[in-house]
Structures are given as C-alpha cells and as structure tokens.
Amino acid sequence: MPERKWDPRKPGAGRRPEKAQRDKSRFAPKPKPVRPGFPDGVAVLYGWHTVAAALANPRRVIRKVTATENAVRRLAEEGLSLPVTPEIVRPDVIDAKLTPDAVHQGLLVEADPLPALDIEDVAAQGVVLVLDQLTDPHNVGAILRSAAAFAVGAVITTARHSPEATGVLAKSASGALDLVPMVTVANLARALADLKERGFLTVGLDSEGETDLADATLRAPLALVLGAEGRGLRQLTRESCDIRARLELPGAIKSLNVSNAAAIALYAVAAALRSR
Numbered sequence: 001m002p003e004r005k006w007d008p009r010k011p012g013a014g015r016r017p018e019k020a021q022r023d024k025s026r027f028a029p030k031p032k033p034v035r036p037g038f039p040d041g042v043a044v045l046y047g048w049h050t051v052a053a054a055l056a057n058p059r060r061v062i063r064k065v066t067a068t069e070n071a072v073r074r075l076a077e078e079g080l081s082l083p084v085t086p087e088i089v090r091p092d093v094i095d096a097k098l099t100p101d102a103v104h105q106g107l108l109v110e111a112d113p114l115p116a117l118d119i120e121d122v123a124a125q126g127v128v129l130v131l132d133q134l135t136d137p138h139n140v141g142a143i144l145r146s147a148a149a150f151a152v153g154a155v156i157t158t159a160r161h162s163p164e165a166t167g168v169l170a171k172s173a174s175g176a177l178d179l180v181p182m183v184t185v186a187n188l189a190r191a192l193a194d195l196k197e198r199g200f201l202t203v204g205l206d207s208e209g210e211t212d213l214a215d216a217t218l219r220a221p222l223a224l225v226l227g228a229e230g231r232g233l234r235q236l237t238r239e240s241c242d243i244r245a246r247l248e249l250p251g252a253i254k255s256l257n258v259s260n261a262a263a264i265a266l267y268a269v270a271a272a273l274r275s276r
Contacts, residue, residue, distance in 0.1 A: 038110060042063065043112065043165060044110060045111060045170050046098060046102060048105045050173070050174065055109075059115060064110040065107075065108070067086045067087070067108065071107045130223050132227045132233055132234055133188075134258065136163070137168040142173075145174050146262055147266070148175075154182065156188075201219055201222045201243070205261060207232065216243055218272045225237060226262055247268075
C-alpha cells in the first residue's frame with residue numbers, strides 16, 4: 001500500500017500530524033521533579049545557619065556531611081562537632097548536587113527528618129502558627145524564621161499541599177527548622193477544634209476579616225492561622241476560627257506576601273499579649 005502523505009489542501013488537514021502531537025504533549029502531566037543523588041526520605045540541609053542548627057539539635061540524626069575545608073575549619077572554630085566524618089570536597093562538587101540557585105557556603109548535610117510530633121505535644125501556652133495548605137517552600141521557610149524570632153511554640157501544617165521540610169524550605173528558614181517544633185495534621189479543621197478544646201483562641205488572618213488585628217481582643221494561648229498564597233483561608237478553616245482579623249494597611253496595596261503578613265501579625269500579637 002503506498003504511503004499516505006499529508007496534504008494541506010484537504011479539509012481538516014490544518015496541521016501536520018507530528019506538530020499536532022507536539023502541541024498535544026504540552027497538556028500532558030509534567031513529570032515530578034526529582035532530587036538525583038539523594039536517597040528517598042532524606043532531609044537535605046545546606047548553608048551555614050541551617051547546618052549549624054541541625055548539628056546543635058540533639059533530635060536531629062545526621063547521616064552524611066559533605067563540606068569544604070574552610071567550612072569544616074569554621075565549624076571547629078565555632079565549637080560545633082561533627083557526628084560523622086565529613087567528606088572534604090571542592091565547592092563545585094556541592095554545586096553539582098544542588099540546584100543552581102542554592103547558596104550552600106561549603107556545607108551540605110543529609111539527615112533523617114525530625115521525629116514527628118502530634119498536636120497533643122503542643123503546649124497550651126503562648127502562640128502557635130497554623131498554616132492552611134501553604135505550598136511555597138520559600139514562604140514556609142521565612143515563616144519558620146519569624147516563628148523562631150517571636151518564640152512561637154509550634155508550627156502546624158497540613159499533611160497534603162505542604163512542602164517537604166528539606167532543601168529550599170530549610171535554607172529559607174535559616175536554622176529555624178531545627179528550632180521550632182513542626183506538627184503535621186491530616187485534618188486542619190479537626191486540629192483547630194482540638195486546639196480550642198485545650199483553651200486556644202483561634203485567629204484567622206484574612207484580608208477581608210471583620211476585625212482589625214490591632215483592635216482584636218486577644219489572649220494566650222493563641223493559634224494564628226494563615227491561608228495559602230493567593231487563595232487565603234479555605235472556607236471551612238475560616239469558619240473554624242474564633243476571630244477573622246485583617247491587617248489594616250494604610251497604603252494603596254491592601255495585601256502582603258504571606259510570610260511578610262505573618263511577621264507583622266506576630267509582632268502585633270506579641271504587642272497585644274504583652275499589654276494585657
């Protein structure tokens with residue numbers, strides 16, 4: 001049988017078959033990113049503050065340390081001992097193991113994830129943060145850093161739609177990943193109900209909240225609930241909060257990046273609790 005050729009003059013022949021196939025492939029599911037060279041289930045930590053905090057954390061199990069001579073020397077000068085013999089390499093060896101934008105400062109650690117905590121492990125005192133399906137590791141890491149600065153008792157996240165506690169998140173947290181306890185829950189509404197039963201006041205940060213956070217009547221223990229980037233709090237989460245509060249912003253822009261909003265809200269909450 002003679003080979004059938006593509007004829008642009010025929011009805012319905014608008015595109016070459018191979019081009020149509022290429023266009024169709026644009027809508028196929030994209031493969032999930034992988035971390036070549038690292039075993040599954042390993043927390044990848046890099047950068048000075050991140051690694052120093054991990055080494056100082058007795059709950060953290062270190063599997064492997066890859067470092068430059070200068071980095072190992074600095075660790076010794078700072079009194080930080082290594083639980084395993086480090087692999088001494090040139091900086092470009094670490095570069096090759098990480099993404100091009102990773103600032104590792106000559107330190108790369110492979111460790112076990114921190115032991116899981118239950119919501120019952122959270123002390124009913126002070127302030128805790130609750131993250132409603134925040135997916136950006138940069139934002140979650142920055143929120144952890146603010147949480148450490150304001151002595152937050154714990155950060156509670158959802159099991160689904162949350163980034164892994166590794167890599168970019170750990171670097172963005174600048175050591176806070178090993179300073180602030182993290183709790184993962186399957187059902188956020190149920191977790192908020194549990195916190196309420198234990199005496200927590202639940203405050204949802206919402207750009208359309210009926211109360212200005214600065215004017216809200218706050219008390220400890222308090223759970224500050226933050227919504228996802230762009231979408232904000234989910235409806236059930238919003239309805240589960242005792243107070244829905246907004247940050248009253250005087251400028252033309254009325255919304256902030258969630259990590260910036262978290263820092264400002266934590267400052268406002270800390271000031272309100274000190275004045276009581």
